[in-house]
Amino acid sequence: MELEQLEHIATAVRRDIVRMVAAVNSGHPGGSLGCTDFLVALYFDIMKLKKDADGTPIFDMDGRDEDLFFLSNGHISPVFYSVLARAGYFSLDELSTFRKLNSRLQGHPTTAEHLPGIRIASGSLGQGLSVASGAAYSKKLNGDTNHVYVLMGDGEQQEGQVWEAAQFAPNKKLGNLTAVIDFNHAQIDGKTDYVNNNRDLGAKYRAFGWHVDEMQGNDMADVIKTLKKAQEDPDVPTLILMHTEMGFGVDYMVGSYKWHGVAPNAEQLTQALNQLPLSVGYSDY
């Protein structure tokens, strides 16, 4: 897909995010906005997905013979839901049910409500890299050459299970796995460096045997270039430190950890939407 078109989609997704969160006065806009470019690139350009003749995605839980994505930091569900809906997994209208009673769009993603596009529940942090490693292992056993992607938060790196999985994947030669860390240096209680400093994440993963790369997560061209490069070694998994700004696209949210889990009020929503103008051919849900 053309870069310009991907950027138009990203803007529509960012509008979805702030509107979804504002509508229920709860949810996590900051990380969602920061990871928008990555998820748009993944679903609209990078991943090989099963689709029917008219381009509608075909979803099954097994996910054989297609690329897979797992969201480990489940709290950024708004961006995940918006991208899945805009990629055709379910109706755009359904975004208006986010976090409401009887919705398939739970606060954190789940398979329990059978929302197409979601293969594992996430919300309790630290589990996604293990699950993605299992799925990558499953593909190898099946002789399926498709790729598995997982996104984690940088605060999430404080969970011990992440490091169990970090040892596992290179030892099992999971070259079909690419893990991405949203390196925005922010978590609920403050700057990550202050809460529990991750220090040199790249050096740690490298020491465990990963290929380590970096990308500018809010630069669509760099995201695409780096993700394409990540699949080159069949035996070594890749870890990408994705530099993003929390709240990217909405000036008053940028760089402030306070917008990790807080919804904008009506006035702030208007301000945000003014900064995210829809392009011709795109509409709100």
Next chain:
Amino acid sequence: MKKYEYTEKKDTRSGFGAGIAELGKTHPNVVALTADLAGSLKLEAFIKDNPERFVQCGIAEANMIGVSAGLTIGGHIPFATTFANFATGRVYDQIRQSVAYSNKNVKICASHAGVTLGEDGATHQILEDLGMMKMLPNMTVINPCDYNQTKAATIAIADHVGPVYLRFGRPVIPVFTPADQKFEIGKAWTVNEGSDVSIFCTGHLVWESIKAGEILAAEGIEADIINIHTIKPLDEEAILASVKKTGCAVSAEEHMISGGLGDSVAHVLAQNFPAPLEYVGVHDTFGESGTPDQLMQKYGLTADKIVEQVKKVMGRK
């Protein structure tokens, strides 16, 4: 009292090992995982025949549960194995989110459950695992009674779609169930028919219940002995039919009384047919080091204790 004989003693974990070895031949999508305890879980035969379907995770149980959940995506049936303490309490949240809530077809296979683990002591002797696992929505919980039944259960869970917790132990105990038995998940097995008292037993306590039944029979008391190998879903029909006949019950399990089989039985009775119930199990305490026999004695997990509780509960009819 029906006569039960045994010719040999074997550990239930070896029944698991034999069962998964069989699955290795019949189920090409079964994958065995362990966290540095392949020998303890008796996986040698499976590994020898299917090295590519064995995943050694190292001492990293949380990752093993997550990897298992991931393996189901692509159609594999992971059997995640370790000691019961590390298979449940240590990874409760991983099981809750990635397996039970996500409703993944993962079989959590836990050995060395209960005080019969012996000399290692309380850190390894989990007595709360059945409770934790039965509280999880979607989870099936199975606690077989001897080598043959554990083997049959292991084979049966491969064809059951959904998360399963399968619990077994370390000590050698009598093998008394038939080798060719059919294992039906959720369907209790009547060991002996009697009309004076119901004994609902599970795991290692089934043999103790049989011994108790013989002692009672000699005194003219005929016990209805029912092996509740599936803790969840519970065979409520069998429990109610028995207590309607006998009017009182004893539960027997190598588990904490709180949260175990006895609790489940009490719930069914309270809701449907209130009747006196006494428990045989561990009372709100951790275990300790000792031989399995010494520990069974000390914590009252014996045929004699079952007899004592039967007499107590019959007096309350």
